[in-house]
Amino acid sequence: MGNLIPLILLACVAQxxxxxxxxxxxxxxxxxGDTARLICSTAExxxxxxWILNGGSxxxxxxxxxxxxxxxxxxxxxxxxxQLSSWEFTLNRVQRSYQGQVTCDLQxxxxxxxxxxxxxxxxxxITGGNVTVLKGEEILFQCLAVGWYPEPSLTWLVNxxxxxxxQYNISTEGPVDVDGLYNLTSNLSVQAAESSHVExxxxxxxxxxxxxxxxxxxVVAEVGVENVCDDCAVLIAVTAxxxxxxxxxxxxxxxxxxxVRRRAKSSLPEAIRIDESKSxxxxxxxxxxxEVNLGYTTEGHSDAGRSDLVVTGETHSQMNSISTHKIxxxxxxxNFSLTTSQSNAPTDHCGDGSKxxxxxxxx
Numbered sequence: 095m096g097n098l099i100p101l102i103l104l105a106c107v108a109q110x111x112x113x114x115x116x117x118x119x120x121x122x123x124x125x126x127g128d129t130a131r132l133i134c135s136t137a138e139x140x141x142x143x144x145w146i147l148n149g150g151s152x153x154x155x156x157x158x159x160x161x162x163x164x165x166x167x168x169x170x171x172x173x174x175x176x177q178l179s180s181w182e183f184t185l186n187r188v189q190r191s192y193q194g195q196v197t198c199d200l201q202x203x204x205x206x207x208x209x210x211x212x213x214x215x216x217x218x219x220i221t222g223g224n225v226t227v228l229k230g231e232e233i234l235f236q237c238l239a240v241g242w243y244p245e246p247s248l249t250w251l252v253n254x255x256x257x258x259x260x261q262y263n264i265s266t267e268g269p270v271d272v273d274g275l276y277n278l279t280s281n282l283s284v285q286a287a288e289s290s291h292v293e294x295x296x297x298x299x300x301x302x303x304x305x306x307x308x309x310x311x312x313v314v315a316e317v318g319v320e321n322v323c324d325d326c327a328v329l330i331a332v333t334a335x336x337x338x339x340x341x342x343x344x345x346x347x348x349x350x351x352x353x354v355r356r357r358a359k360s361s362l363p364e365a366i367r368i369d370e371s372k373s374x375x376x377x378x379x380x381x382x383x384x385e386v387n388l389g390y391t392t393e394g395h396s397d398a399g400r401s402d403l404v405v406t407g408e409t410h411s412q413m414n415s416i417s418t419h420k421i422x423x424x425x426x427x428x429n430f431s432l433t434t435s436q437s438n439a440p441t442d443h444c445g446d447g448s449k450x451x452x453x454x455x456x457x
Contacts, residue, residue, distance in 0.1 A: 216241030
């Protein structure tokens with residue numbers, strides 16, 4: 095019991111001393127290039143505040159005169175109130191070399207130290223790009239994470255769901271240079287069951303969100319194997335319908351053409367007969383001047399007595415017509431009666447026979 099009292103007294107003294115100043119945050123993790131911000135506060139009166147980075151002084155502040163040093167990468171802002179004296183220390187564009195301890199030293203009062211961690215964000219990429227495979231095939235995806243510090247955590251997502259770690263492996267290479275950067279390679283094997291969105295994520299604690307690379311896995315066999323059959327059926331039905339319509343149309347055209355051709359053939363002999371009949375009549379009419387010659391004959395022999403035929407007042411063309419169509423002898427009724435009545439009168443004879451004068455009327 096007597097030993098506990100001194101321990102309690104020491105704890106109370108330590109609490110009193112700790113309450114003399116505060117440094118926040120006590121641990122800070124940043125990405126290279128970010129700005130580190132720490133606040134040193136105290137309720138005690140002080141004269142000089144010194145900021146120390148990895149054992150070296152980078153900024154000095156006087157309670158009376160303010161900032162005494164000039165460093166472009168370091169700055170301080172007075173955030174004091176009536177009850178509390180506070181200064182915010184800023185370290186701009188932090189580098190990997192800044193990683194270590196940042197100390198606020200209130201001279202002759204107290205000093206406190208915070209841990210600064212500087213991380214490096216690298217690159218991540220899935221090699222090969224988008225992939226198209228048949229359903230059921232095994233596909234291997236490879237992810238490369240290069241230039242990270244510290245060693246990043248790496249995960250795979252398929253359609254937004256995290257893949258179990260047993261389905262992929264990770265190999266680490268690093269540190270590979272003086273900066274101590276890490277390179278990672280991970281392989282994921284997937285059986286192509288459906289089209290998917292595949293992502294590879296790499297992250298360190300300073301990153302607010304992981305850095306990701308994604309590709310598209312397209313499974314061609316899933317593009318409606320069932321729908322393909324339906325489409326084929328529809329296509330066959332449409333093709334059959336169109337073919338039937340075209341066949342009926344072609345058959346109708348053939349029937350019409352055959353009917354027209356038969357009608358033309360059946361009417362051709364009748365037209366020829368009518369044409370021949372008309373042509374025959376026209377030739378006779380042309381020969382007779384449009385009237386029927388009752389004395390027309392087609393005798394082929396020549397009559398000796400016709401050599402004495404006398405034609406008066408006719409043209410040479412009419413004679414040609416007479417030579418073509420022979421007209422029988424026509425005796426004038428007056429001459430006939432005169433001859434009968436005067437049979438006893440003397441008749442003038444020349445030579446042995448009598449000369450008979452025939453007259454022909456050409457119509």
